[in-house]
Amino acid sequence: MALNGAFSHLVVECSDLERSEAFYRDVIGLDVLGRNLVADNRPNSLLAMNTRQRLLLVEVDDVPSYPASGGSIHHAWLLTIEQFKQARDRLEATGYESGIDPRQSFRAVGEYNMDIHDPDGNRFQIQAFGEEGTEALRSGTGTVVMGHIDDFPVGSVTPYRKGRFFLVREDAGFLAISSWCTHKNGITIWQKESWHFYCPFHGAKFDRTGCYHGRMGCAPMRLNPVQVDGAGRVVVDTDRFFAREAYGPEQAVPARPGAQFDPAGLTELPARDEKETRESARMEG
Numbered sequence: 001m002a003l004n005g006a007f008s009h010l011v012v013e014c015s016d017l018e019r020s021e022a023f024y025r026d027v028i029g030l031d032v033l034g035r036n037l038v039a040d041n042r043p044n045s046l047l048a049m050n051t052r053q054r055l056l057l058v059e060v061d062d063v064p065s066y067p068a069s070g071g072s073i074h075h076a077w078l079l080t081i082e083q084f085k086q087a088r089d090r091l092e093a094t095g096y097e098s099g100i101d102p103r104q105s106f107r108a109v110g111e112y113n114m115d116i117h118d119p120d121g122n123r124f125q126i127q128a129f130g131e132e133g134t135e136a137l138r139s140g141t142g143t144v145v146m147g148h149i150d151d152f153p154v155g156s157v158t159p160y161r162k163g164r165f166f167l168v169r170e171d172a173g174f175l176a177i178s179s180w181c182t183h184k185n186g187i188t189i190w191q192k193e194s195w196h197f198y199c200p201f202h203g204a205k206f207d208r209t210g211c212y213h214g215r216m217g218c219a220p221m222r223l224n225p226v227q228v229d230g231a232g233r234v235v236v237d238t239d240r241f242f243a244r245e246a247y248g249p250e251q252a253v254p255a256r257p258g259a260q261f262d263p264a265g266l267t268e269l270p271a272r273d274e275k276e277t278r279e280s281a282r283m284e285g
């Protein structure tokens, strides 16, 4: 079925039309178009979003209650970062406690969320994604010596959590794959049982060379440069990041003393400090 860009309208049941209309007008910021404009014999009010979509409030005798312990039934609005900040300010100005995010510890870097409830307890999520969600982030661990080449058999994947990378040993040599997900900077994990990197934030999967498989169209995971020093130790530079369009064996650094990372055909990315980015996001988000 071909969709024409977006959904048309949302119908929300309420127990007190006057009260809910005021909430969606004054707190959420929607425009009231009028009462009883649709073919429903129950009292209703039609409100407009600035995206041509509509929200219809229908007054009913019994609004199903939202489980107090949480649950997954909700609606979500996706805003720009500026709109998100305006919404937060408006919520606070109207007496709502904003910034409540029950899943905050599961958010990717640059992913912002507020959870609010309307007067009948219907849950709304307000979301935004900042540009830091797609930028390369330095872990602050600098250059890391991982061990001798013989410590890493072909096929091994060694996570180095603090440095935010995985050391992968291919036939062709070593890859240091940045563990930041290229969708929105979630932290991926290595799932040994199924031989892929998995991002629990929105479910992206990448193969052992860091290439994405799925419908979200994510770029391959970024590379940190690797070198093998004269003593045969594998050294990873966690301050530099290279983007690529696909995997090629020339990206792997051969397992012999003195071998160097070859950036030909790759794009070096500017990087931000992870800690500073997280702190500034907390202050401004």
Ligand code: FES
Residues within 6 Å of the ligand: 108, 181, 182, 183, 184, 185, 186, 187, 199, 200, 201, 202, 203, 204
């Ligand atoms: S951050 Fe969205 S799937 Fe990884």
